[in-house]
Amino acid sequence: MAKVELEQVIKAYGNLEVIHGVDLQFEHGEFVVFVGPSGCGKSTLLRMIAGLEEITRGELRIDGRRVNEVPAARRGTAMVFQSYALYPHKTVRENMAFGLKMARTPRDEINARVRDAAGTLVIDELLERKPRELSGGQRQRVAIGRAIVREPKVFLLDEPLSNLDAALRGQMRLELSRLHERIDATMIHVTHDQVEAMTLAERIVVLRDGRVEQVGTPRELYLHPANRFVAGFLGSPPMNFLDSRVVTSGDGWIECLAPGDLRLRVGVVRDPGVDGGGVVLGIRPEDLRLGRRDHGVVVSGRVVHMEYLGSVLYVHAECASEDGPTWRLVLMTKPDTRLQAGQSVEVTIDARTCHVFDGAGVSVTAFSRGEDSTTG
Amino acid sequence: MTITAHDSGALTGAKGGIRRHAFEYALLAPSILIVLAVIFYPIIYAIDISVHETEFLEKRAFVGPKHYLEFFGSALGWRIIWNSLVLVVGSLLLTVPIGMGLALLINMKIRLRASFRTILILPWVISQVITAMLWSWIANPQFGPARLVTDAFDMLPIDFFGGIDTAMASLIVVNVWRTFPFAMLLLLAALQTVPRELLEAAEADGAPAWHRFWEVTFPLIRPTVMVVTIMLSLSYFNHIDLPLVLTGGGPLNETMILALSAYEQAFEFNKIGYGSAISIIVFIVNMLLSLVYIRLLRSERHV
Amino acid sequence: MxxxxxxxxxxxxxxxxxxxxxxxxxxxxxxxxxxxxxxxxxxxxxxALFPPQWLPDPATLDNYREVFPAIGGYMLNSALVAFVTIVLTLIVAAHGAYAAARGDFPFKRALLFIILATMMIPGVAILVPLYVVASKLNLFNTFTVLVVIYSTWMIPMALWLLRGFFETIPSDLEDAAIMDGCSRMGVFYRVSVPLVVPGFTAVAIVVFIFVWNEFILALSMTSSEEKRLVTVGIYYYITAYGIEWGKLMAAVCLALVPIIGGFLLLQKGFIQGMTAGSTRG
Missing domain, CATH: 4.10.170 (p53, subunit A)
Known part of the structure; x- marks a missing residue:
């Protein structure tokens, strides 16, 4: 059993604080992914849990026990590094056995555990080789093997897939998921790749500048981003944002004026601010409809660019109001839609699919689809 | 803000109190202590001895700068300084151009390049004592091959290392033989960093070879030339083995240089105080040359 | 045409x-x-022929037979002193180099400067005090004093060279060792040291050449015949019995065998090392 709790965890180098009071709780056996742009502190946070980085203030508990001062090897954690960090002078077997040897595990048991792990990862054939004789994918498996022989309660992965090519990465993603089902450990995975985060995670922690932006299931985060950053970070192509102005507001709704004199009436959980205050409307590309539809307002524009992905087509349209500046919308449509660059199109925006972010970027959207947003 | 986790890990450590870094200090302590004990303490001791009267190994009365004044007040002192200068400058004037010439040749697309290089480096791996032995035998006035040369000119056999007129020149020749490979290797390494396109562009412009060298190659390798010059100067200035075995500083102090004189005064005449004073002069010259060297390395980095 | x-x-x-x-x-x-x-x-x-005979006729190994017993002993002495010096230098310098490569601590620059600045102090400048101290400590005419001084002269160079090697070790590797349960010392011995073996070889080569070729300290610090290093042994051939050139050259050739042989075998390491260690006068 391994419940991981972080309470007001702070990391500072001298006067420079890089992690600002993080509170997180993970249940036993959860697959958690830390995601965020580079420099957001996700690796630092992981290394603090691992014991490679001192915790400046705050408390880290594993299974209820404070482990701030417990050496890395005795926290019941194991780590897979981005560079794999296999010992070049040791064979695969020695690499996998090293941690157990350091823990004075009896030799028979070491052998048995290495054999099991090697079997699980299908690297039995490689045990006597040195890391330099292995391919990238094989090294990756060995690095995972080295972690699992230690039977950790918490399994830490620091961007383990980023050195692999795309095809291998997809395969390893599946294997990691399967591994998670098989081993009895909480997994914490760090990545900057949102696809990896969405596909692997049971829960995603989005980080920015050393703070937690939002925690939730991939679905929660995608459908109900708590703020503009999360909304823009998850999803590709990213959400369209329209700088708008509140013109009237009522009980649980506001009417906004978006570029191009679009008037949209959207539901809000609270009034985002004073009359005439700026808000940002966000619409996912897949929520925009090509052509004139029921429900929603219509905006006309010109096709400037198309991305054909086989299963879908992304259309970049440039819209202009009579005297205002131009702005762009990206929308997703069926791949067999016939369009040409330069062609005029009409796009329908359905106010029910709009997200609303207040002046500080916090979501005030009231969702009618039943799910509650979880903010972190 | 772009602090990533890798910037400072548990091992690279953050700045903090001295006590937190006991690990690093413990690792570094043996190196520090041993150089303090075996190099720094002796140099201070040497300064101390140099301002005292001495009797065998014992320090006697404090005499201040007496030994220094004695050295700089004597004709022999100035003679020794002059000799050191002649040896250093004379050896440099031959070694650097020869090393440069050979480096240029080896840097060309030639056959057997590696073999040429290997053979040309050989003189440099041989100790000064053995070098001195080999050359004394070559220059042996009775049976040495050098006599073939004097015979060819119908001259009387010459004792090259023992003759007043020839000793210094002969010492310089051997010095050049011993050190040209060092100059050649360092300059060769520098030449290999000169981009071929630059030289090819100059060639396409019709610049003759010597012009290409002075206008393109030399400016680029000048820092290395300076480094080589300083390192060789230090080597020529500090060596004792070669002159001690070849000429012993003779004949009549004709090849006596500072380093050898310091050794001779202390170990052969048992004038430890006086010898120490001379070795401190050697030390000061080393410091000055080293400072020039450090400054060179710094300015090179800024270019 | x-x-x-x-x-x-x-x-x-x-x-x-x-x-x-x-x-x-x-x-x-x-x-x-x-x-x-x-x-x-x-x-x-x-x-003793003039004009000289270029190729020996008859060729004989008599000179070698005669000088070998003595020179062989000196060569063994040199090899022994070189070996112990290499070990001591590596032990001391490797630890220091690791701190220099990995640590970030107060006074680091100053401490490293102290070590490196010693490269500016030529051996000849401290010969007298070393001799006096060695005599007073009853270390005169011992291999111990030679080993200690040679090691000290080589440590700054070795530290500098090894620091470069340690710096190439990815920090992930050392983090992995910590996760595997190593202490910081354990990381050093079990992971970092095995990875810089090429650096150790380079240092060993430099130190060997230096000790094998060194003369003036060995001459000043020893007095008895059984403590002579090879250069000193050869030097005494001149003064001992006038000069018997055949025997002297046999001794010289024997002394050259390890150096030239080693050079031909490990040319790259030699060149690297000699360039690094060339400033010690």
Whole structure:
């Protein structure tokens, strides 16, 4: 059993604080992914849990026990590094056995555990080789093997897939998921790749500048981003944002004026601010409809660019109001839609699919689809 | 803000109190202590001895700068300084151009390049004592091959290392033989960093070879030339083995240089105080040359 | 056509100059060594011939037979001192180099400067005090004093060189070792040290050449025959019995075997190392 709790965890180098009071709780056996742009502190946070980085203030508990001062090897954690960090002078077997040897595990048991792990990862054939004789994918498996022989309660992965090519990465993603089902450990995975985060995670922690932006299931985060950053970070192509102005507001709704004199009436959980205050409307590309539809307002524009992905087509349209500046919308449509660059199109925006972010970027959207947003 | 986790890990450590870094200090302590004990303490001791009267190994009365004044007040002192200068400058004037010439040749697309290089480096791996032995035998006035040369000119056999007129020149020749490979290797390494396109562009412009060298190659390798010059100067200035075995500083102090004189005064005449004073002069010259060297390395980095 | 022929002649002339110069330089490099080798194989009578006999006739190993017992002993002494010096230098410098490469601590620059600044102090400047101190500590005429001083002279160079090697070790690797349960010392011994073996080899080569070729300290710090290093042993041949050139050259050739042999085998390491260690006067 391994419940991981972080309470007001702070990391500072001298006067420079890089992690600002993080509170997180993970249940036993959860697959958690830390995601965020580079420099957001996700690796630092992981290394603090691992014991490679001192915790400046705050408390880290594993299974209820404070482990701030417990050496890395005795926290019941194991780590897979981005560079794999296999010992070049040791064979695969020695690499996998090293941690157990350091823990004075009896030799028979070491052998048995290495054999099991090697079997699980299908690297039995490689045990006597040195890391330099292995391919990238094989090294990756060995690095995972080295972690699992230690039977950790918490399994830490620091961007383990980023050195692999795309095809291998997809395969390893599946294997990691399967591994998670098989081993009895909480997994914490760090990545900057949102696809990896969405596909692997049971829960995603989005980080920015050393703070937690939002925690939730991939679905929660995608459908109900708590703020503009999360909304823009998850999803590709990213959400369209329209700088708008509140013109009237009522009980649980506001009417906004978006570029191009679009008037949209959207539901809000609270009034985002004073009359005439700026808000940002966000619409996912897949929520925009090509052509004139029921429900929603219509905006006309010109096709400037198309991305054909086989299963879908992304259309970049440039819209202009009579005297205002131009702005762009990206929308997703069926791949067999016939369009040409330069062609005029009409796009329908359905106010029910709009997200609303207040002046500080916090979501005030009231969702009618039943799910509650979880903010972190 | 772009602090990533890798910037400072548990091992690279953050700045903090001295006590937190006991690990690093413990690792570094043996190196520090041993150089303090075996190099720094002796140099201070040497300064101390140099301002005292001495009797065998014992320090006697404090005499201040007496030994220094004695050295700089004597004709022999100035003679020794002059000799050191002649040896250093004379050896440099031959070694650097020869090393440069050979480096240029080896840097060309030639056959057997590696073999040429290997053979040309050989003189440099041989100790000064053995070098001195080999050359004394070559220059042996009775049976040495050098006599073939004097015979060819119908001259009387010459004792090259023992003759007043020839000793210094002969010492310089051997010095050049011993050190040209060092100059050649360092300059060769520098030449290999000169981009071929630059030289090819100059060639396409019709610049003759010597012009290409002075206008393109030399400016680029000048820092290395300076480094080589300083390192060789230090080597020529500090060596004792070669002159001690070849000429012993003779004949009549004709090849006596500072380093050898310091050794001779202390170990052969048992004038430890006086010898120490001379070795401190050697030390000061080393410091000055080293400072020039450090400054060179710094300015090179800024270019 | 004539232009082509002219170019060809120019090329041939250029080749003659280039190869001619190189061959001449090689001849100059090799001549003293080969002349010594030829002499060492001659009989005493043949040594004292003028004009000189270029190839020994008859060739004999008598000189070698005669000098080997003594020179062999000196060579063993040199090898022993070199070996212990290498070990001591590596132990001390590797620890220091690791701190220099991995640590970030107060006064680091100053402490490293102290170590490196010693490269500016030539051996000759401290010969007298070393001699005095060695005498007072009853270390005169021991290998111990030679080993300690040689090691100290080599440590700054070794520290500098090894620091570069340690810096190439990815920090992830050391983090992995910590996760595997190593202490910081454990990381150093079990992971970092095995990875810088090439650096150790480079240092070992430099130190070996230095000790094998060193003369003046070995001369000043020893007095008895059984403590002579090879350079000192050879030096005493001159003064001992007038000069018997055949025997002297045999001794010289024996002393050259490890150096030239090692050089031919490990040329790259030699060049690297000698360039690094060349400033010690």
């Amino acid at each position: 004539t232009a082509g022929a002219g170019a060809r002649i120019a090329r041939v002339l250029k080749n003659i100059t280039v190869y001619g110069t190189l061959l001449l330089a090689c001849a100059v490099s090799l001549f003293p060594i080969l002349w010594g080798l030829a002499t060492s194989l001659k009989t005493d009578r043949a040594v």
